[in-house]
Amino acid sequence: MNEIIELLQRKNLVWHAKEEKPISDVTPSGYVDLDDKLQGGLPNVGVVEVSTLVGIGELRLLLPTIIKQAQKRLTVFIQPPSFVNAEYMHNQGFDLNNILIIFPNSTKEALWAAEQCLKSGACNAVLFWCQSLEVHQVRRFQVAAETGHCVNFILKGEQTNTLSLPVPLSIQLSPHPWGINVRIPKRRGGFPLSEFTVDMSFHWPSLTLHPPENNIVLFPTAQVV
Amino acid sequence: MTLWLYLHFPVLQLDTLYSDQKDKSIIIVEAKKNAVVQFNNAASLHGITLGMGLGTAASLCCDLNVHPYQADIEKEKLLEIAHWLYMVTSDIVFFEPNGILLRVSNMLTLYDGLDNYWQAVKMHLTPLKLHFHYASACSPLAAQLLAQSGFDQVINNEEKLLGAIQKHNLIETTLPTKTIEKLSRIGVNSLKDLLSIPMTEIAKRFDISLVNYIGKLTGKFKHPINFYTPPVCFKRCLQLLFDIENTQWLIRPLTLLLNKLESFLTLADKVTHEIVITLHQRDSDDVDLVINSAQGDNTANKWLKLSALTLESVQINAPVHSITLCASRVVARHIAEVDLFSGYQANTSPLELLSILQAKLGKQAIKGLTLTEDARPELTSQFCEPLSCERSSNAINLSLEEKLRPSLLLPVPERLIDKVSVIQGPERIATGWWDGHPIVRDYFIARSKQGRWLWIFRDQKKEWFLHGAFS
Numbered sequence: 001m002n003e004i005i006e007l008l009q010r011k012n013l014v015w016h017a018k019e020e021k022p023i024s025d026v027t028p029s030g031y032v033d034l035d036d037k038l039q040g041g042l043p044n045v046g047v048v049e050v051s052t053l054v055g056i057g058e059l060r061l062l063l064p065t066i067i068k069q070a071q072k073r074l075t076v077f078i079q080p081p082s083f084v085n086a087e088y089m090h091n092q093g094f095d096l097n098n099i100l101i102i103f104p105n106s107t108k109e110a111l112w113a114a115e116q117c118l119k120s121g122a123c124n125a126v127l128f129w130c131q132s133l134e135v136h137q138v139r140r141f142q143v144a145a146e147t148g149h150c151v152n153f154i155l156k157g158e159q160t161n162t163l164s165l166p167v168p169l170s171i172q173l174s175p176h177p178w179g180i181n182v183r184i185p186k187r188r189g190g191f192p193l194s195e196f197t198v199d200m201s202f203h204w205p206s207l208t209l210h211p212p213e214n215n216i217v218l219f220p221t222a223q224v225v
Numbered sequence: 226m227t228l229w230l231y232l233h234f235p236v237l238q239l240d241t242l243y244s245d246q247k248d249k250s251i252i253i254v255e256a257k258k259n260a261v262v263q264f265n266n267a268a269s270l271h272g273i274t275l276g277m278g279l280g281t282a283a284s285l286c287c288d289l290n291v292h293p294y295q296a297d298i299e300k301e302k303l304l305e306i307a308h309w310l311y312m313v314t315s316d317i318v319f320f321e322p323n324g325i326l327l328r329v330s331n332m333l334t335l336y337d338g339l340d341n342y343w344q345a346v347k348m349h350l351t352p353l354k355l356h357f358h359y360a361s362a363c364s365p366l367a368a369q370l371l372a373q374s375g376f377d378q379v380i381n382n383e384e385k386l387l388g389a390i391q392k393h394n395l396i397e398t399t400l401p402t403k404t405i406e407k408l409s410r411i412g413v414n415s416l417k418d419l420l421s422i423p424m425t426e427i428a429k430r431f432d433i434s435l436v437n438y439i440g441k442l443t444g445k446f447k448h449p450i451n452f453y454t455p456p457v458c459f460k461r462c463l464q465l466l467f468d469i470e471n472t473q474w475l476i477r478p479l480t481l482l483l484n485k486l487e488s489f490l491t492l493a494d495k496v497t498h499e500i501v502i503t504l505h506q507r508d509s510d511d512v513d514l515v516i517n518s519a520q521g522d523n524t525a526n527k528w529l530k531l532s533a534l535t536l537e538s539v540q541i542n543a544p545v546h547s548i549t550l551c552a553s554r555v556v557a558r559h560i561a562e563v564d565l566f567s568g569y570q571a572n573t574s575p576l577e578l579l580s581i582l583q584a585k586l587g588k589q590a591i592k593g594l595t596l597t598e599d600a601r602p603e604l605t606s607q608f609c610e611p612l613s614c615e616r617s618s619n620a621i622n623l624s625l626e627e628k629l630r631p632s633l634l635l636p637v638p639e640r641l642i643d644k645v646s647v648i649q650g651p652e653r654i655a656t657g658w659w660d661g662h663p664i665v666r667d668y669f670i671a672r673s674k675q676g677r678w679l680w681i682f683r684d685q686k687k688e689w690f691l692h693g694a695f696s
Contacts, residue, residue, distance in 0.1 A: 055677035055694030059632045074575050081633060085693065086594040086606035088632045098575075100611050101592045102582065109586055116581055120573035175676020206629055206649055206670065207678050207695050 030064035033198045034182060039190065042169075044069055047142045047152045049165055052173035054081050054157075057180045060204060061173070062153055066125045067093050069151065073124040076100045076117045079110050080129055111137060118144035118152055126152045138165045177209035226444065228329040228339070228381060230346070231368035233358040234306075236263040237299045237323045240355045242292070242466050250286045251466075254279050255294040262294050290466070296322050301462060306353065307453050312492045313349045314342075317453040318365070324372070326365050326450070343379040352488070362386050364444035370398060390442070391417035398442075404435055416442075459489050459497070459552040468507055468544030472536045475504070475545065479532060482550040483525035490555070496521035497552040500528060509543035516584060519612065520576035521559060527577075534584040579612055600656045601664055602692065606634060628652075629670070631680040631693030641681055641689040645671035651683075670695070 008014045028041040035041045042048065042065045052058040066075055075098060077084050084101055100117075104110040110130065117123045118141060126145075133154060145152045154167075164170075168188040174181040179200035184193040201208040234240070238253050250268040252261050261277045271286040283289055299322045307317045307325055316328035329342060336342035339361075350357070360371030361379045367390050374397060376389060393416050395405045413419050419439065428436050440446030463482050469475055479502065490496060498521045504512040516531050573581075582591050593611035597604060650669030657663045666682040673679055678695035 053675060053677060054633070055673075055679060055696045056675075057678065057696065059696045063632075074578070082693070083606070083608075083634045083636055084594065085602075085630055085632055085634045086596045087602075087628070087630045088606075089594060090596055091627050091630065096594045096596065097612060099594045100579070100582075101594065101608070102586065103590050103592070104586055105590065109590075113582055113586060117578065120578040120581075122573050122575040122578045177676075204695075209648070209672070 027065050027068045029061065030068075030203070031061065031198045031200070033196060034061070037182075037184070037193055037196060038169075038187070041065060042151070044151055045149055046145050046169070047138055047154060047167045049138075049167045049170040050153055050155050050173060051158050051171070052155060053175065056173060056175040057200060057204070057207065058155065058173050060200065060207070061180055061182075061198065062127075063092055064203075066151075069124045070094070070098065071124065072098065074098050074100055074117075074122055076102065076123050076126045078102045078114050078117075078126065078128045079104060080127070114152070115140055115144045117148075118150050119147040121148040121150070123148065123150050126150060127155060128152060129155045131156060133165060135163065135166060138167060142166070142168070179208060226330075226363050226383065228333075228361055228363065229365050229368040230327040230329050230343075230359065230361045230379065231320070231365070231372040232306075232325045232327070232350075233360075233369070233372040234303075234323045234325075234355055235358065236265070236356050237302055238292070238294060239263045239265055240353075241298055241302045242464055249290055250288065251290040251292065252282055253292045253294050254282075298462075298464065299323055305461060306350075306355070308455050308489075309353060310346065310349065311453070311455045313345050318450045319453060320365075320369060324369060326368065328452075329361065339379060339381050362390070364442055365448045365450065366399075366438070366442045367444070370442075373397075387420075387443075391415065391420060395419065398438075400435070400438060404431070407431070458555055459486055460549065461485055461551075462547060462549045464547045465545065468546050470541070470544045472539050472541060475536060475548065476529070476533055478548060479550075480525065480529060482548060483528050483532070486528065486550060486552055487523060487525040490523035490552075493555070494558060495555045496523045496558045497555050499552070499554050500532075501551045501553070502532060503549040503551070504541060504545045505547045505549065506541060506543035507546050512539065512541060514539060517588075518577075518580040519583075520574055520580060521556060522577075522580075523558070531580055531584040534581065537585070538587075575612055600654055601662075602630070602634065602654070602668075603638075631678075631695045633696050634693040635691065638682070638690040638692045641691045643673045643675075643677075643679075643691075645673045645679060645681065647671045647681075654682075668692070 005014065025044045026038070026040040026042060027044055028035050042062070050058060050062070072095070075094065077100070080101065084099070086096055089099060090096060102110075102113050104113055107130070110128070114126055114128045117126045133156070138154075141152050141154075164186065167186065170184065170186040172183040172185060174183075176197050179198045181195050181197055183195040186192055239251060242251065248267050250271055250273070251265045252268050252273060253263040254260065255262045259278050261273060261275060261279070261282055264273050264275075268286065268289070273282050273285055279291065303319060303321065303323065303325065307319065310317055310325070310327070314327050314332055316331060318326040318328075320326055327346070329339065332342050333339060336345055358372050358375045358377055359379065360368050360376035361381070362368035362371055363383060363386060367386065370393060371389055374393060380386065395408060395414060395416065398416070408414075408419065413422070420443070424436065424439065427439065437446060441448045461482055463478055465478055469478075486497075486500070498518055500516050502514040502516065504514070506512065514532075514535055516528070516535050518527065518531060522528060579591065591611050592608040593613065595607050595609040597607055599605050647669045648671060651667035653665070653667050655665040665685050668680060668682045671679045671681050679691055680693035680695065681689060681691050683689050
């Protein structure tokens with residue numbers, strides 16, 4: 001019996017939960033709390049489902065990652081809930097020439113546009129606002145994103161009982177006085193994470209209420225690669 | 226001696242028709258004379274010959290496709306051929322309605338010999354799929370005469386050429402009937418007889434036009450001709466054999482036109498940013514489709530993809546009988562530079578992606594962002610033509626003071642209905658008194674009960690509005 005296990009281990013066919021390695025293709029989000037929990041940061045490739053209210057800090061959480069990923073490629077916003085503010089994007093460090101905003105006439109066109117952008121390889125991130133998506137649509141996005149080496153954030157409203165979508169990473173956001181609450185119901189290569197708070201008081205002092213009393217900044221734990 | 230090459234296209238209008246059924250009998254009838262002027266192989270199998278009346282032809286073949294003869298179409302096609310030939314040979318003359326004359330002598334140095342030259346021309350003509358007869362001769366008229374009679378040889382030997390000309394009867398020449406009659410009365414029936422008479426004798430007994438004709442035929446007199454100079458833009462028309470009602474079916478014939486565009490652009494090493502496809506509808510107005518490519522393309526595949534996307538959303542209200550493709554802005558190719566070491570290499574460039582999106586969604590659906598120096602928040606951030614914003618605008622904006630601004634702005638401020646608590650503020654913006662759109666607003670950052678961070682303002686009338694969200 002032992003021999004078989006050893007043989008399998010040598011062939012790298014046994015997976016040990018304790019040897020969980022960080023996913024390599026990630027970009028740090030700039031928020032220590034989040035990077036810590038996600039073993040490095042948000043993925044560079046693939047679909048990320050984000051359920052959130054509009055205006056609780058969801059873009060503030062995601063955009064630092066997108067800027068780091070950009071590398072002169074395009075960032076595409078598809079049917080955002082309202083106009084994207086150029087001044088904000090500029091202040092954040094985006095090159096405005098590399099931003100596309102798409103207002104499609106129908107859901108069908110929106111899905112088509114998202115897929116085209118994802119698979120083109122000309123974009124580094126596609127932010128897609130929509131109410132609901134079906135399983136096969138998400139699968140297509142995932143394939144397209146891998147083809148084009150692109151990350152697709154699907155931002156949707158809070159929904160209580162929906163089918164679980166086949167996404168590598170699913171994030172649920174809720175407001176919190178000094179930042180944002182994050183719950184990760186699903187992620188590839190890791191267990192679901194219960195709710196934790198991402199402290200934004202350092203990056204956005206004006207947009208947090210009461211900074212946490214114990215002024216300890218978490219030091220990023222060393223990771224063995 | 227100047228050597229000339231004449232190309233005679235006997236069934237030019239027939240060749241322009243778009244048809245994928247080879248076994249259908251097609252004839253072209255000149256309405257005035259009621260005579261068949263062109264027919265295809267399938268028709269000739271039924272026994273249809275030139276000059277036959279429409280009635281006779283119809284009685285020989287039951288499912289006959291009849292088209293009226295249109296000189297305009299031939300003329301246009303001739304222009305197209307000339308344009309195409311211009312890629313390999315320089316001096317081109319039209320002989321309307323269905324002939325093209327090339328001056329060979331000038332090109333011989335380039336091609337190193339007559340055979341090579343003719344091979345090049347012939348190879349170049351092959352993709353056009355035209356039926357033609359050809360002949361070389363020492364004068365334009367002689368070349369025309371030989372080609373029209375189906376000589377189909379390109380030789381340089383003066384004696385042989387003269388011998389070939391002499392075989393022809395006078396009836397085959399372009400001489401007026403009256404002159405031919407006069408000549409036949411004195412026993413001159415063939416060109417051999419005519420050319421054996423000394424010029425001075427002819428000048429005494431006949432009028433000057435005959436002398437001129439003989440002089441031009443033998444190449445002793447100069448034949449005044451106008452050489453063709455090609456245009457810089459591309460325009461082609463394709464007649465459809467059947468009316469097409471479904472826009473999806475237009476793709477096939479459109480491919481033909483786009484392939485021609487591709488070869489035109491490739492040979493010139495140019496690209497075009499815009500093509501206009503005109504669909505000519507029966508008994509209805511023409512539909513113009515403007516298709517843009519931000520990057521500029523020359524390949525038929527790329528244009529076909531963009532055209533197919535545009536055609537998806539086009540409604541036609543009558544059957545289409547012909548298509549015109551026009552590319553007016555032909556520019557030099559711009560090569561996108563990418564750094565080999567700059568990480569992920571895209572297989573589609575941003576401009577290409579933009580063209581694809583614009584072709585399907587329409588130009589108005591895709592926006593870029595730009596900053597202005599206006600202090601009014603709704604004017605600071607503006608939409609612009611995507612990927613075309615001036616680089617300099619960013620430089621100007623570096624001077625802008627960094628202010629805390631929401632990431633999402635409402636298109637128009639809305640009345641505030643939620644209960645909010647004000648966290649920070651006010652920031653007064655009072656400006657715009659000079660252009661009729663003044664604002665005096667006190668902006669606050671507020672947090673709603675749900676935890677949303679909002680950008681709200683109070684105007685002069687103490688009314689509260691929501692203008693954005695710090696999402």
